[in-house]
């Protein structure tokens with residue numbers, strides 16, 4: 001496998017672009033392939049079997065395009081499918097992601113942490129194992145956010161409806177004494193500026209995009225797969241839904257101009 005080969009990244013929709021930002025910032029020489037499974041978004045309420053099938057199909061596509069590594073830029077897909085993909089592709093560097101419970105447990109002072117994530121993530125065995133491992137000394141309150149992914153997919157990052165939804169989930173968490181909120185879905189960093197307005201300054205907002213980029217860097221270095229400095233890095237984007245709809249919202253979420261291709 002050539003070190004100039006691209007890294008394949010996917011999510012149910014645009015959320016993984018928040019992770020792609022972190023990868024682009026940390027690894028500017030890497031070419032990136034991004035698949036938004038917009039034809040099947042949201043994953044949050046779908047069965048693990050369905051998400052596994054989608055993850056298999058998208059991973060096979062990214063490998064056909066020459067990907068040297070895969071990033072599941074989606075907490076819900078990681079919970080449902082990362083073990084299966086690692087079994088299918090034992091030689092391939094694969095990075096998954098999970099809500100930042102460990103860092104949150106380290107920063108909370110009140111000892112109460114809120115987790116905003118999809119139902120799929122919160123119901124998963126992987127999330128239960130994460131709590132067992134890292135949250136024994138803190139109280140964790142989970143909050144699914146049905147409808148929030150759809151708002152973000154529509155580019156409604158700071159509209160009255162998005163604000164109202166968010167307020168309804170966050171206020172009870174604050175009332176319970178949460179001083180740390182985990183953004184446990186890759187869509188949510190896009191509404192961080194809005195969330196910041198709704199919570200006191202003392203509340204920490206934590207997500208794992210930067211940690212994912214670091215982990216990817218380590219895996220590529222271990223396998224001597226880092227792209228050479230000065231590599232003409234490209235970004236290519238596909239959507240399994242309507243490429244025009246994604247193109248319309250993309251300028252709010254990604255700062256380079258990229259043509260969206262149909263998957």
Ligand code: DGL
Nearest residue numbers: 012015043044075076186
């Ligand atoms: N962005 C996703 C995650 O990190 C999935 C959102 C969804 O499609 O429900 O969980």
